[in-house]
Amino acid sequence: MRKQLLFLGAITLALGSVSMVGCGGRQSKEDQYVDGKLAISIRNLYFSGYAGGDNYLKEIEDKFEVSFTLTDYQWDQWETQINGAISADNLTDVFHANIDSYNFSNYYKDWAMDEMIKPLPSDLSRWPEIKKMIDNTTNIDSLKINGKLYGIPIAKRTDDPSTTYSPFTYIYRRDWAKEWGVYQENDEYTWEEFETLLETFRANLASTNRYALCDVPWGFPSIPNFYKQVPHCFAQDETGKYVNNYTTDAYIEGLEMAKKFKDNDWYYPDQNDVGETKSRELYTSNKVGVYYENLSYENFVKIKTMLRDNNASVAGFDLDEATAIMKIRGSEDNQYSANQYVLEGTDNWFSMTFFDFKISDQKMYKVLDILDWLLSEEGTLFAVYGFEDYDFVINEQTGKAEIVEDYWPKDKYTGEYLPKTNGARYLRYLASLGYDLLEDDPLTDKKALEYLNNWDKEMKTAYEKGELKVLKESKEVMWLTTEKKAFNSGNMRKNALNNVMKYIYGTIATIDEFKGTFGNIWNSVLEEINTALGKK
Amino acid sequence: MARNKLERLPLARREKRSPATKIGPLDIVIFVILLIFALLIIFPFYYLFVVSITPQEIYANTPFLLWTPVVTFDAYYGVFTNKAIWNGFGITCILLFGGTLYQLFFTVITGYALSRQNWFGKNFVMNMILVTMFFGGGLIPYYLLIKSLNMLDTIWVMIIPGAIDTFNMLLMRNYFATLPKELEESARVDGANDIQIFVKIFLPLSLPMLATIGLFFAVGNWNSWYNGMLFNSSKELKTLQQVLQDIIVTASSTIPNPSPGKINTENLKMAAIFFTILPMMCFYPFLQRYFVKGIVVGALKG
Numbered sequence: 001m002r003k004q005l006l007f008l009g010a011i012t013l014a015l016g017s018v019s020m021v022g023c024g025g026r027q028s029k030e031d032q033y034v035d036g037k038l039a040i041s042i043r044n045l046y047f048s049g050y051a052g053g054d055n056y057l058k059e060i061e062d063k064f065e066v067s068f069t070l071t072d073y074q075w076d077q078w079e080t081q082i083n084g085a086i087s088a089d090n091l092t093d094v095f096h097a098n099i100d101s102y103n104f105s106n107y108y109k110d111w112a113m114d115e116m117i118k119p120l121p122s123d124l125s126r127w128p129e130i131k132k133m134i135d136n137t138t139n140i141d142s143l144k145i146n147g148k149l150y151g152i153p154i155a156k157r158t159d160d161p162s163t164t165y166s167p168f169t170y171i172y173r174r175d176w177a178k179e180w181g182v183y184q185e186n187d188e189y190t191w192e193e194f195e196t197l198l199e200t201f202r203a204n205l206a207s208t209n210r211y212a213l214c215d216v217p218w219g220f221p222s223i224p225n226f227y228k229q230v231p232h233c234f235a236q237d238e239t240g241k242y243v244n245n246y247t248t249d250a251y252i253e254g255l256e257m258a259k260k261f262k263d264n265d266w267y268y269p270d271q272n273d274v275g276e277t278k279s280r281e282l283y284t285s286n287k288v289g290v291y292y293e294n295l296s297y298e299n300f301v302k303i304k305t306m307l308r309d310n311n312a313s314v315a316g317f318d319l320d321e322a323t324a325i326m327k328i329r330g331s332e333d334n335q336y337s338a339n340q341y342v343l344e345g346t347d348n349w350f351s352m353t354f355f356d357f358k359i360s361d362q363k364m365y366k367v368l369d370i371l372d373w374l375l376s377e378e379g380t381l382f383a384v385y386g387f388e389d390y391d392f393v394i395n396e397q398t399g400k401a402e403i404v405e406d407y408w409p410k411d412k413y414t415g416e417y418l419p420k421t422n423g424a425r426y427l428r429y430l431a432s433l434g435y436d437l438l439e440d441d442p443l444t445d446k447k448a449l450e451y452l453n454n455w456d457k458e459m460k461t462a463y464e465k466g467e468l469k470v471l472k473e474s475k476e477v478m479w480l481t482t483e484k485k486a487f488n489s490g491n492m493r494k495n496a497l498n499n500v501m502k503y504i505y506g507t508i509a510t511i512d513e514f515k516g517t518f519g520n521i522w523n524s525v526l527e528e529i530n531t532a533l534g535k536k
Numbered sequence: 537m538a539r540n541k542l543e544r545l546p547l548a549r550r551e552k553r554s555p556a557t558k559i560g561p562l563d564i565v566i567f568v569i570l571l572i573f574a575l576l577i578i579f580p581f582y583y584l585f586v587v588s589i590t591p592q593e594i595y596a597n598t599p600f601l602l603w604t605p606v607v608t609f610d611a612y613y614g615v616f617t618n619k620a621i622w623n624g625f626g627i628t629c630i631l632l633f634g635g636t637l638y639q640l641f642f643t644v645i646t647g648y649a650l651s652r653q654n655w656f657g658k659n660f661v662m663n664m665i666l667v668t669m670f671f672g673g674g675l676i677p678y679y680l681l682i683k684s685l686n687m688l689d690t691i692w693v694m695i696i697p698g699a700i701d702t703f704n705m706l707l708m709r710n711y712f713a714t715l716p717k718e719l720e721e722s723a724r725v726d727g728a729n730d731i732q733i734f735v736k737i738f739l740p741l742s743l744p745m746l747a748t749i750g751l752f753f754a755v756g757n758w759n760s761w762y763n764g765m766l767f768n769s770s771k772e773l774k775t776l777q778q779v780l781q782d783i784i785v786t787a788s789s790t791i792p793n794p795s796p797g798k799i800n801t802e803n804l805k806m807a808a809i810f811f812t813i814l815p816m817m818c819f820y821p822f823l824q825r826y827f828v829k830g831i832v833v834g835a836l837k838g
């Protein structure tokens with residue numbers, strides 16, 4: 001017995017000593033210099049594939065007398081890498097984190113309260129471009145903690161911050177719909193017409209082991225997304241009280257439709273196990289007719305490019321004719337979206353650039369100086385094109401930038417412009433994804449952009465007319481931090497989606513049984529939310 | 537007339553060989569089953585290779601690809617001209633050779649020491665090592681430890697912490713423990729010291745186990761990525777598997793990124809995977825005989 005106790009004691013001592021390693025106070029980092037230039041380390045997801053060392057980055061380093069060390073995150077390990085670095089106090093001077101996925105927790109608040117991240121200066125007038133961008137950013141107050149903003153929300157676009165929805169919707173084979181007589185003018189369908197199209201696709205594709213519909217895995221099942229009231233967990237009933245979004249009548253109707261889609265063999269049979277790459281490949285290799293995805297510019301271009309390449313030798317294949325975004329709205333008697341399209345609401349940002357709490361004001365101001373310049377007209381031209389009179393010239397008549405063709409490499413087969421490695425472009429991603437620059441960017445697929453812009457205009461018009469329903473969780477509950485909500489809501493959503501799958505695949509037999517899977521945790525979290533918000 | 541070869545064999549050998557010359561229905565069934573198993577194992581590698589040399593369009597439009605009508609090595613050109621892959625290859629080779637030798641050294645000498653006769657604290661050391669098989673300090677304490685040892689953003693973080701693999705050390709220890717004590721005693725009589733006994737007597741007798749464990753370590757080091765992902769941010773320190781992961785994951789991510797760059801086609805991904813697994817596939821058969829023997833020896837005598 002004595003031996004065992006000694007043994008246990010030794011283990012405890014060993015584990016304790018390991019745990020204590022590094023538990024020192026948080027001390028400010030002293031500024032380091034490389035060849036007389038202020039050293040700044042930056043870690044950002046978008047630096048993936050970028051190695052630095054180009055003349056554009058060097059120009060910025062010389063201009064601002066800084067020396068960068070740029071590193072990236074791995075997309076599927078982003079959160080792990082950040083959490084490790086945060087917990088072990090091993091942050092780069094500037095780093096990039098996804099705040100969207102923390103909507104259901106209070107990590108960001110914890111980082112601020114624990115002095116892991118440094119707040120922006122309260123007076124941003126020294127950096128007018130950054131100030132303008134932040135002032136225009138949607139829902140900015142939600143990101144403030146005790147009146148302070150602890151990072152730069154990376155704006156999707158700086159010219160039009162009113163972006164209110166994400167393009168999570170269906171893209172389909174318009175050529176097949178026309179061929180089999182189910183095409184609707186202007187790609188506009190009601191849900192009933194959508195079902196007819198799926199059945200027609202199924203009937204025509206089944207003999208060649210092809211399928212009607214596939215969802216990107218994170219979007220499966222897609223149909224309830226168009227029926228539910230809010231994107232995530234907490235919907236409101238008629239009295240304003242918060243209820244479980246997954247048990248509302250609207251969601252249940254969408255869920256029943258999803259089950260019908262599966263039972264009618266409209267879905268790709270392995271939909272439940274399909275990966276992101278595979279799901280996209282199914283559509284672009286002509287194996288499914290309708291595909292649900294986030295149709296952002298880059299995804300849309302990827303899909304179109306792959307579809308084009310996979311049909312390169314098909315005589316008469318017209319890419320622009322072959323594929324289109326579906327616009328599906330509820331029919332007049334649809335009680336949840338009568339004559340309305342439905343899209344998921346979003347803010348103008350989903351991730352933020354943070355500053356390590358320990359960096360000096362001098363360093364933080366220097367980074368802000370650089371970003372402010374990159375957001376200015378001069379910096380933007382530099383980030384999009386490069387050096388004036390080398391990479392681009394200003395057309396005196398139009399006043400617009402034009403590339404100097406001789407210095408831009410082109411693809412020898414397609415004639416498309418190839419990207420130049422421009423560090424300024426990557427650094428600009430610390431503040432903005434710059435979708436508004438796509439028009440000017442010589443690398444942009446202009447046709448795809450024009451198509452998406454037209455779709456966007458249609459949706460905006462529909463929104464103004466009340467024909468677009470934008471699903472958005474209310475700010476008061478989205479950013480409410482209460483103990484049970486912070487602790488449970490991530491798992492609540494996961495469990496809810498698991499049960500949704502079980503219902504669709506028949507493991508849960510009835511809707512009553514499905515509703516019964518939401519137990520005490522849901523009730524207690526909802527009760528806590530309603531109490532905190534005075535909704536009793 | 538000369539007798540045929542079989543008749544010329546001694547009777548005992550003739551009797552031994554004769555059943556093998558008869559192929560019964562059961563043999564055919566066994567053969568077919570084994571053939572199916574072999575195909576199941578070989579086919580994924582074959583398919584990987586075929587896709588890697590197939591143009592994207594043919595791959596996308598062929599439901600079941602057994603061979604490609606058009607062969608292209610463009611994907612391999614893409615792989616071989618990718619600097620990141622070669623850089624990752626270099627790092628992984630350092631891990632493969634340096635890491636494997638380092639791990640073998642510590643694992644073997646620890647196993648040997650713990651297999652010897654009782655010395656003060658042996659059981660305590662043994663138990664402390666055993667504990668690590670069942671309990672871990674957790675990710676954050678481990679991160680803090682690595683940080684306090686100044687190993688962040690260095691290649692050492694992928695080598696040094698893996699000095700002793702408890703399971704393999706136990707295999708080694710058990711094996712050493714089964715070797716006759718008399719060998720050690722007679723060497724001592726001949727004037728050999730501890731190091732000489734270890735190097736000249738025990739190590740040569742342990743070749744199958746060394747090959748087996750060496751192979752475990754080599755495969756582990758070749759596939760290593762987690763420590764690099766977690767502790768290193770420098771692109772220059774990315775292992776081959778991390779680069780491969782980048783190639784595959786970047787192609788599938790749906791994260792908003794206004795400059796998606798080149799789309800990695802399936803044949804490029806497969807070529808990168810093939811390039812990554814090929815060295816291990818070539819390495820494996822040469823150690824297989826030791827591998828099987830080593831496992832059996834360790835298992836029976838343990």
